[in-house]
Amino acid sequence: MFIDGRFTGGNASETIRVINPATEEVLGEAPRGTAQDVQAAVAAAKRAFDGWRRTPANERAAALHAVAEKIRAHHDDLVRLLTEEEGKPIPENDEELWWVEETFDYYAELGRHQRGRVIPSGEAGQFNFVIREPYGVVGCIIPWNYPLLLLAWKMAPALAAGNTVVIKPSELTPLSTLKMIEVACDHLPPGVVNVVTGYGPKAGEPLVTHPDVPVIAFTGSLAVGQRIASLAAPMMKKLHLELGGKDPMAIAPDVEMEMAVRGLAYAALINAGQVCTSTERVYVHESIFGQFSEELADFVGKLCLGNGLEEGTDIGPMIRDRFREKVEAQLSEAVAAGARILVGGRRPEHLSRGFFLAPAVVTGVDHSMRLMREETFGPVIPLMPYRDFDEAIALANDTPYGLGASLMTRDARLVKRFFEEVRAGTIWINDPLTDNFAGPFGGMKMSGLGRELGQEGLDEYTDVKHVHWDVEGGVKEYWFPY
Ligand code: NAD
Numbered sequence: 001m002f003i004d005g006r007f008t009g010g011n012a013s014e015t016i017r018v019i020n021p022a023t024e025e026v027l028g029e030a031p032r033g034t035a036q037d038v039q040a041a042v043a044a045a046k047r048a049f050d051g052w053r054r055t056p057a058n059e060r061a062a063a064l065h066a067v068a069e070k071i072r073a074h075h076d077d078l079v080r081l082l083t084e085e086e087g088k089p090i091p092e093n094d095e096e097l098w099w100v101e102e103t104f105d106y107y108a109e110l111g112r113h114q115r116g117r118v119i120p121s122g123e124a125g126q127f128n129f130v131i132r133e134p135y136g137v138v139g140c141i142i143p144w145n146y147p148l149l150l151l152a153w154k155m156a157p158a159l160a161a162g163n164t165v166v167i168k169p170s171e172l173t174p175l176s177t178l179k180m181i182e183v184a185c186d187h188l189p190p191g192v193v194n195v196v197t198g199y200g201p202k203a204g205e206p207l208v209t210h211p212d213v214p215v216i217a218f219t220g221s222l223a224v225g226q227r228i229a230s231l232a233a234p235m236m237k238k239l240h241l242e243l244g245g246k247d248p249m250a251i252a253p254d255v256e257m258e259m260a261v262r263g264l265a266y267a268a269l270i271n272a273g274q275v276c277t278s279t280e281r282v283y284v285h286e287s288i289f290g291q292f293s294e295e296l297a298d299f300v301g302k303l304c305l306g307n308g309l310e311e312g313t314d315i316g317p318m319i320r321d322r323f324r325e326k327v328e329a330q331l332s333e334a335v336a337a338g339a340r341i342l343v344g345g346r347r348p349e350h351l352s353r354g355f356f357l358a359p360a361v362v363t364g365v366d367h368s369m370r371l372m373r374e375e376t377f378g379p380v381i382p383l384m385p386y387r388d389f390d391e392a393i394a395l396a397n398d399t400p401y402g403l404g405a406s407l408m409t410r411d412a413r414l415v416k417r418f419f420e421e422v423r424a425g426t427i428w429i430n431d432p433l434t435d436n437f438a439g440p441f442g443g444m445k446m447s448g449l450g451r452e453l454g455q456e457g458l459d460e461y462t463d464v465k466h467v468h469w470d471v472e473g474g475v476k477e478y479w480f481p482y
Contacts, residue, residue, distance in 0.1 A: 001197055002181050004044035005190025010037035016171050021087040021317040022307040022354040030174040033198030035206035041194035045137040045164040046212050048191030053134050053162035057112035064108035068101045070184035085173045087316040088271045089308040096149045103152040106437045110458050111160025127469045132462035134162035139207040141218040144170035145274045153452040154217040161461040167195045168204050240450040240460050244375045245403030246280050248396040252409035253285040260408045261296050267432035269359050272318050273379040277404040280376050283392045286385040293383050297342035297361040317354040324355050327378030334371040339364040396422050402444030406432040
């Protein structure tokens with residue numbers, strides 16, 4: 001762990017064994033942090049807060065640019081470690097790391113841009129302004145699927161705004177986080193950044209309930225998000241929650257087939273479908289349904305499944321066997337209820353080790369099936385035909401989630417209806433799963449609270465204070481006595 005500027009085993013008497021999901025071999029170990037370790041990390045972060053918040057924004061900007069530079073200097077090592085620890089192919093981790101580096105640069109600049117606004121006075125003689133202030137210690141709780149990216153989207157704006165952080169990485173992927181902090185944060189004052197490794201109940205919950213942690217920034221599952229919200233509610237903590245999704249894609253009859261097939265395969269199968277914004281439900285116009293499903297199954301059947309370290313691998317393993325079993329259960333329930341698997345959905349025979357699942361294309365599905373209602377988080381593309389666009393929009397909205405939604409069409413009238421009527425935090429037209437630093441990312445409905453990236457992603461880490469200043473300081477006629 002990393003507490004108060006140094007690496008330590010803390011109070012942990014046990015370790016977590018980190019497994020490479022492509023080989024099932026032990027990759028390394030990390031301490032199983034305890035409540036005492038969280039206490040120590042929060043105390044260090046609290047001590048560091050006063051100095052860090054008073055550090056001029058330009059100096060904080062330079063420190064964050066240095067974080068980005070140091071990560072760049074270890075780019076290839078970190079990419080490899082990410083692939084060994086999480087499984088996705090090298091090109092995807094190369095992109096993850098690029099995003100991490102750029103996120104630190106982006107918030108380094110945004111953080112020195114403004115601190116609030118001056119507003120017209122409410123009373124003669126007054127000067128009124130709004131200042132945005134850091135909260136203090138931010139607890140960052142991170143999942144395994146984009147361990148460094150989702151950390152950077154919290155850590156960079158939190159630090160840029162003058163907060164200090166205590167990070168709890170996923171127990172499945174602590175090594176890349178520890179490595180990144182080791183190579184990139186040695187110039188920061190002790191306590192500004194701290195890492196406590198361990199499991200959710202033993203290391204995550206003490207952070208959520210700690211009275212000196214006013215903000216919890218969490219990315220993960222809906223169930224854990226609900227648990228965190230219930231623990232934090234009595235303390236009125238500021239919550240930033242990026243939760244799950246069941247993202248739809250609608251495919252209009254005018255699409256160019258190759259674009260739609262390859263775009264959908266990317267949207268549904270990147271990181272073996274283990275993306276919060278993976279396309280997990282697809283509605284295809286009935287006039288092209290037959291041809292589209294055949295071409296998609298043909299394309300998906302040719303994708304190369306394998307160890308992400310090997311060149312030419314399109315799709316890596318799933319993170320653990322229990323996640324694969326959940327996907328298999330959803331698939332077999334759907335088949336029992338009448339669905340048809342056109343391709344994939346099986347463990348590949350040529351890969352005897354690793355948590356691999358051949359990507360599946362499924363038809364004959366409907367919304368009574370868990371496969372179309374619950375988050376799958378695996379390499380499965382279920383296709384359902386629709387008759388008219390009203391039906392496509394109704395189906396897209398038929399979910400408690402609201403993270404992202406995609407549409408493939410060149411018809412501007414459909415585009416306008418889609419982005420106005422579908423309830424989701426991100427809408428993609430013809431280019432699914434792209435990000436943009438300048439714009440917010442996050443969910444509506446049960447997909448979360450708050451936004452990452454953009455100005456919104458910085459504002460999450462500042463509280464607002466309105467200052468009324470009567471500059472002259474005279475007695476007012478509206479005071480007592482009446
Ligand atoms: P998870 O909810 O199981 O775990 C996330 C983190 O929370 C881990 O660090 C875990 O140790 C910790 N945790 C678990 N129980 C806890 C508790 N009781 N108190 C405090 N912390 C606790 O999620 P996961 O399996 O790591 O990640 C996959 C999930 O994350 C999916 O549901 C996915 O949709 C979601 N996700 C969302 C986004 C987004 O931006 N909306 C991005 C990526 C992943």
